[in-house]
Amino acid sequence: MSDRRGTRTMSPLLLGVDDGGWLPVTAGESGATVFRSADAARYAKCVPAADAAGLEAERDRVAWLSGRDVPGPRVLDWRSGDAGACLVTSAVPGIPADQVPAEDLWGAWERIADAVRRLHEAPVSQCPFRRGLDDMLALAADVVARDAVNPEFLPVEQQPTPGAELLDRLTRQAPHHREQEAADTVVCHGDLCLPNIILDPQTLDVAGFIDLGRLGLADRHADLALLLANARETWTEEEQARAADTAFAERYGIGLDHDRLRFYLHLDPLTWG
Secondary structure, eight states: BTTTTBOOOOTTTTTTTOOOOOEEEEOOOOOEEEEEESSSSEEEEOOGGGGGHHHHHHHHHHHHTTTTSSOOOEEEEEEETTEEEEEEEEOSSSGGOOOOOOHHHHHHHHHHHHHHHHHHTTOOOOOOOOOOHHHHHHHHHHHHTTOOOOOOGGGGGGTTHHHHHHHHHHHHHHHHHHHHHHHHHHHHHEOOOGGGGGTTTTOEEEEEEEOOOTTTEHHHHHHHHHHHHHTTTTTTSSSHHHHHHHHHHHHHTTTHHHHHHHHHHHHHHGGGG
């Protein structure tokens, strides 16, 4: 496959996947390229050979979760070789939750809470993947060392602060949160924001979770922090956002720990880069 400039780009066909009339969807900064089949039933994610291990880890997470009572994609094909790697999964039909208006998100809110609770109730003893605090801190240390923190991901008040200083603050708080994690570890999505929650546009039921590359055992507040903060971009006013936090907590069955939410909300932006 070639782009308009004639540059050869990676595609499912190049990696030996059948001709599904693949159409490019996104090209990520990581070098991954995502394609959708012409019938919209499948997605293919392709990466260079150097990134194959990461995509293989995502494949294993998708396969593991599809065997549980949690809606999401299924692994349909996997190709890996000198040219790169390609993961083909079933599509989760519906609309990402960040693309619905506030009224519809509110209508789906309790169902989202139910689906997140089902995810977090997946058997910890059977989950071979980790996404814990120490893993996140190690990832953040690498991003900071490479000076790769994206300031646009940070809260506005933190954007002028050097990444090393932000990480140092969090590292000093880590022992307390490490104890909390040990007492409250669940299977987390790892990137639980609204674009990764697909809704049935007719019923507003949760059709499935997508983008499972960071799934693993962690403190449930690592997921909840991202979800509640991201939903604030949809709610029309702060009063509605607070009501949504309360409604989610009641439906999910938890008393939110705002200190933990704040900690993980500040840590997550340092892990991307």
